[in-house]
Amino acid sequence: MSGPHKEITIYDIAEALSLSPATVSRGLKDHPAIRKDTRKRILDKAREMGYQQNMFASNLRRARTNTIGVIVPRLNSYFMSVVIAGMEKVANAAGYNLIISQSAESMKKEETNVRTLYNSRVDGLLVSVAYDSDSLSHFNLFLDKSIPLIFFDRVLDHPQCTSIVIDNYKAAYEVTTHLIRQGSTRIVHVTAQSKGAVYADRLRGYRQALRDNDLAFDESLVLAGNLSEQAGAEAARAILAMSPLPDGVFSANDSCAVSCLRALKQAGISIPGQIAVAGFNNDPVSKVVEPNLTTVNYPGEEMGELAASTLIRRLDRLEGASLNTIVLRHELVVRDSTLRKKP
Amino acid sequence: MSGPHKEITIYDIAEALSLSPATVSRGLKDHPAIRKDTRKRILDKAREMGYQQNMFASNLRRARTNTIGVIVPRLNSYFMSVVIAGMEKVANAAGYNLIISQSAESMKKEETNVRTLYNSRVDGLLVSVAYDSDSLSHFNLFLDKSIPLIFFDRVLDHPQCTSIVIDNYKAAYEVTTHLIRQGSTRIVHVTAQSKGAVYADRLRGYRQALRDNDLAFDESLVLAGNLSEQAGAEAARAILAMSPLPDGVFSANDSCAVSCLRALKQAGISIPGQIAVAGFNNDPVSKVVEPNLTTVNYPGEEMGELAASTLIRRLDRLEGASLNTIVLRHELVVRDSTLRKKP
DNA sequence: GAAGATAATGCAACCGATTGCATTTAATTA
DNA sequence: TAATTAAATGCAATCGGTTGCATTATCTTC
Numbered sequence: 001m002s003g004p005h006k007e008i009t010i011y012d013i014a015e016a017l018s019l020s021p022a023t024v025s026r027g028l029k030d031h032p033a034i035r036k037d038t039r040k041r042i043l044d045k046a047r048e049m050g051y052q053q054n055m056f057a058s059n060l061r062r063a064r065t066n067t068i069g070v071i072v073p074r075l076n077s078y079f080m081s082v083v084i085a086g087m088e089k090v091a092n093a094a095g096y097n098l099i100i101s102q103s104a105e106s107m108k109k110e111e112t113n114v115r116t117l118y119n120s121r122v123d124g125l126l127v128s129v130a131y132d133s134d135s136l137s138h139f140n141l142f143l144d145k146s147i148p149l150i151f152f153d154r155v156l157d158h159p160q161c162t163s164i165v166i167d168n169y170k171a172a173y174e175v176t177t178h179l180i181r182q183g184s185t186r187i188v189h190v191t192a193q194s195k196g197a198v199y200a201d202r203l204r205g206y207r208q209a210l211r212d213n214d215l216a217f218d219e220s221l222v223l224a225g226n227l228s229e230q231a232g233a234e235a236a237r238a239i240l241a242m243s244p245l246p247d248g249v250f251s252a253n254d255s256c257a258v259s260c261l262r263a264l265k266q267a268g269i270s271i272p273g274q275i276a277v278a279g280f281n282n283d284p285v286s287k288v289v290e291p292n293l294t295t296v297n298y299p300g301e302e303m304g305e306l307a308a309s310t311l312i313r314r315l316d317r318l319e320g321a322s323l324n325t326i327v328l329r330h331e332l333v334v335r336d337s338t339l340r341k342k343p
Numbered sequence: 344m345s346g347p348h349k350e351i352t353i354y355d356i357a358e359a360l361s362l363s364p365a366t367v368s369r370g371l372k373d374h375p376a377i378r379k380d381t382r383k384r385i386l387d388k389a390r391e392m393g394y395q396q397n398m399f400a401s402n403l404r405r406a407r408t409n410t411i412g413v414i415v416p417r418l419n420s421y422f423m424s425v426v427i428a429g430m431e432k433v434a435n436a437a438g439y440n441l442i443i444s445q446s447a448e449s450m451k452k453e454e455t456n457v458r459t460l461y462n463s464r465v466d467g468l469l470v471s472v473a474y475d476s477d478s479l480s481h482f483n484l485f486l487d488k489s490i491p492l493i494f495f496d497r498v499l500d501h502p503q504c505t506s507i508v509i510d511n512y513k514a515a516y517e518v519t520t521h522l523i524r525q526g527s528t529r530i531v532h533v534t535a536q537s538k539g540a541v542y543a544d545r546l547r548g549y550r551q552a553l554r555d556n557d558l559a560f561d562e563s564l565v566l567a568g569n570l571s572e573q574a575g576a577e578a579a580r581a582i583l584a585m586s587p588l589p590d591g592v593f594s595a596n597d598s599c600a601v602s603c604l605r606a607l608k609q610a611g612i613s614i615p616g617q618i619a620v621a622g623f624n625n626d627p628v629s630k631v632v633e634p635n636l637t638t639v640n641y642p643g644e645e646m647g648e649l650a651a652s653t654l655i656r657r658l659d660r661l662e663g664a665s666l667n668t669i670v671l672r673h674e675l676v677v678r679d680s681t682l683r684k685k686p
Numbered sequence: 687g688a689a690g691a692t693a694a695t696g697c698a699a700c701c702g703a704t705t706g707c708a709t710t711t712a713a714t715t716a
Numbered sequence: 717t718a719a720t721t722a723a724a725t726g727c728a729a730t731c732g733g734t735t736g737c738a739t740t741a742t743c744t745t746c
Contacts, residue, residue: 009732020696025733033694052462056408057732060399060701067442075431076644078627081424088418088445092456097463099410099440102431113435119395120440258631284421288601289631301419352702363726368703376724400702403731 008051017045028053059121068311069117070100071110071127073154077255078283079300080128083152086304087126094312096123103130105226111138124148124311129156131226134195148314152307154198162323164307166298166330168198172205174332175250175278175296180213182340184248184276186221190235190260191252193224202252202280227252232259239275240267248276248338254283254295261289261337276338291336298330351394360388371396402464411654412460413443414453414470416497420598421626422643423471426495429647430469437655439466446473448569454481467491467654472499474569477538491657495650497541505666507650509641509673511541515548517675518593518621518639523556525683527591527619529564533578533603534595536567545595545623570595575602582618583610591619591681597626597638604632604680619681634679641673 010024017024019042027034027042034042045051059065068091072080084100091098099120103110110130117125118141125142127149136156142149143160155163179187189206192199207217223238225231232251239246239260249264251257257279261271269275271291279286282297306326353367360367362385370377370385377385388394402408411434415423427443434441442463446453453473460468461484468485470492479499485492486503498506522530532549535542550560566581568574575594582589582603592607594600600622604614612618614634622629625640649669 007732011732021733022697022735023695025735026695028733035694038694054403054732055463056399056403057701058734060397060403060703060732061734063701065399075428076421076425078419078421078424081421082419084443085418085445088443092444092459097442097459098444100427100431100443101435101440102428116435116440120398255627262631284598285628285631288605288628290633350702354702364703365705365727366725368705369725371703378724381724397702400731401704403702403733404704406731 007054008046008049009054010051013042013045013049013051016049017041063121065121065123066095067097067099067120067122068308069113069120069122069125070098071103071113071117071125071129072100073103073105073128073130075100075102079281082300083128083304083307086301086306087308088304090305090308090312094309096308096312103133105130105132107133107138114138114141118142122147123315124150126307126311127151128154129196130154131192131194131196148311150307150311152303154194154196156196159324162310162326164303164310164326164328165198166328168201169205169208171280171296171298171330171332172202172250172252173209174205175280175294176206176209177213178294178332178334179248179250179276179278179338180209180215182248182272182276182338184246185215186218186244186246187215187248187250188221188223188235188239188242188246189250189252190223190225190227190232190256192227199252206250221246225256227256229255229259232256232261233263236260236263236267239264240269245269246275248278250278252280254279254281254286254293257293257295258283258285258289261293272336272338272340276340278338282333286333286335289337291339294335294338295333296330297333299328303328350397351389351392352397353394356385356388356392356394359392360384406464408464408466409438410440410442410463410465411651412456412463412465412468413441414446414456414460414468414472415443416446416448416471416473418443418445422624425643426471426647426650429644429649430651431647433648433651433655437652439651439655446476448473448475450476450481457481457484461485465490466658467493469493469495469650469654471495471497472539473497474535474537474539491654493650493654495646497537497539499539502667505653505669507646507653507669507671508541509671511544512548512551514623514639514641514673514675515545515593515595516552517548518623518637519549519552520556521637521675521677522591522593522619522621522681523552523558525591525615525619525681527589528558529561529587529589530558530591530593531564531566531578531582531585531589532593532595533566533568533570533575533599535570542595549593564589568599570599572598572602575599575604576606579603579606579610582607583612588612589618591621593621595623597622597624597629597636600636600638601626601628601632604636615679615681615683619683621681625676629676629678632680634682637678637681638676639673640676641671646671 010021014021014024024042027039088098101113107130136158149161152164155165210217223235261277265271271277279293279295282295286293286295353364357364357367367385370382431441444456450473479501492504495507498508553560566578604620608614614620622636622638625638629636629638
């Protein structure tokens with residue numbers, strides 16, 4: 001069957017109850033100027049007739065959509081899916097929908113996404129930027145109109161925008177220090193060729209840890225790629241070609257660290273004996289690879305929840321744009337891939 | 344700054360060009376009854392004034408949203424994130440947005456999601472159902488109005504709905520047969536307590552393979568849980584308590600298989616020597632665990648792309664609701680966790 | 687019970703794009 | 717050049733809630 005199946009509108013309800021559409025509209029909300037029993041009659045009748053509110057009419061009039069736009073580099077990573085799960089939970093509970101789009105690590109695509117979401121009139125934006133996003137200009141559509149914009153994980157700095165991050169500098173410092181304590185002195189750092197602050201911060205943490213332990217920073221030990229599995233394998237190849245062989249690897253994410261670790265192992269290197277390996281993110285694979293991977297854990301789901309709830313509070317005018325940065329806790333998770341001396 | 348920041352409408356453009364809003368509206372599309380140069384003038388002026396179409400007004404009038412609703416059990420699994428990545432790619436390219444929600448494996452939540460998405464007037468729905476969804480009644484809102492509804496991966500059967508699946512029966516049959524060929528005779532099957540067809544099909548495949556190889560089906564070897572990591576560990580405990588010890592495990596997903604495998608290993612069982620273990624999904628962890636996990640690979644991204652493109656073709660009236668089921672290819676990926684005899 | 691205050695409801699304009707039909711303009715033909 | 721046809725544009729209603737203001741019903745108070 002198909003048929004036109006007339007939608008029920010407030011006009012239908014109004015007619016059925018001999019009321020005006022205006023009263024019905026107000027009754028459906030909790031407008032103070034509506035008598036309790038009238039309100040009840042309206043709600044009952046609405047339920048009885050199977051009324052469903054037409055969001056467009058409402059959105060058109062109120063110029064709000066109860067929709068949040070999300071832009072992420074890629075959807076297909078475990079970490080990101082957990083973050084989004086957290087966002088969805090909070091948003092859904094608060095009556096918001098999520099529209100999600102991927103930038104595929106391209107600033108150009110990111111720009112397109114921004115435009116699309118703007119046209120969809122999302123009430124606010126949650127963004128984790130692409131590797132090559134170095135400026136904010138493509139967000140002007142939102143910034144100029146003061147439509148709330150919140151960055152998470154991979155952030156850009158702007159006075160109007162809240163950022164939700166972890167202390168990447170400190171975390172990287174801790175990882176590197178840990179490697180050094182375990183006896184590593186020539187530590188390779190596998191990172192991203194990115195213009196964003198996240199990877200720069202991790203690099204800074206790595207360098208500072210070296211410096212604080214009187215180890216020289218060696219440019220040639222920094223391998224910048226795209227942190228994919230493939231990049232991990234390539235990093236391993238590069239490492240194996242180095243002489244003398246490094247004795248530590250700190251990769252800026254886990255999937256890359258794991259593929260690097262496995263490639264090294266396959267080449268006959270003992271982990272952590274000859275080379276200790278550490279990652280970042282606490283991806284499920286880190287617990288499975290042998291030896292288990294030392295990594296940095298940080299709460300993805302919480303990050304998503306926090307991003308969404310911060311945005312929603314601002315949208316609901318419960319909070320201004322005062323807070324600029326929220327730093328989530330992180331923790332170094334030490335596992336066998338770096339553990340040479342048992343405590 | 345905030346200010347009202349007057350939005351540009353087609354009325355503004357019309358006024359600026361001394362045209363009627365109707366002409367502008369048509370000019371912005373490619374309506375045949377608009378002169379080429381008029382159209383160009385309109386487009387130029389629109390660009391110049393920074394016009395952005397108001398979707399609500401348009402949606403309200405056309406009763407279409409160019410938005411697709413997606414309901415999945417959980418967002419935070421690798422497989423699902425890959426599927427959604429595929430959907431987003433196709434949808435975005437075709438000018439559609441995705442609104443995503445999670446059922447958290449609960450039919451009740453699923454029902455709420457359906458209602459929300461209905462209210463958001465999505466043009467169609469892509470659904471992978473929760474474990475405990477056994478009926479279709481909560482989709483009636485869509486079915487009654489013939490709003491396209493497509494199931495993927497975890498599907499329910501309905502004449503109006505296309506389903507996109509793999510041949511779960513066959514895949515499970517292949518896995519089980521493979522285990523038998525490798526010498527297993529007492530094979531545990533770890534599955535979900537689910538009302539859906541997917542897991543029932545896999546169980547059927549498992550049973551048929553046993554039968555075809557003259558092995559008795561033993562109810563007590565079927566462990567139904569929720570296929571979580573925890574369930575895998577529990578399954579391992581149950582297995583270790585069995586006497587005689589089983590010599591094969593076929594888990595209906597990888598993360599469960601992996602945690603089971605690791606727990607068995609930790610208990611001193613040799614894999615695949617004493618117990619061969621196989622999973623399902625080809626999750627990244629399956630390539631990392633040692634020994635690498637034998638599993639079934641099937642194309643998540645393609646599944647997502649196909650679900651989205653099928654839906655969109657139907658929405659754009661390029662295609663009727665003729666095809667009922669699309670079966671994607673799958674393949675048995677044999678790895679060391681089951682390999683006893685080298686060929 | 688009338689006057690004034692308060693609560694409850696209704697009126698009607700609006701949000702901005704779309705579209706059937708009418709009208710104007712341009713092109714073609716006689 | 718007038719008449720006919722085709723092409724281009726405009727008019728005005730419509731989609732379904734929302735909301736400022738006006739109106740009516742109800743309640744106080746003297």
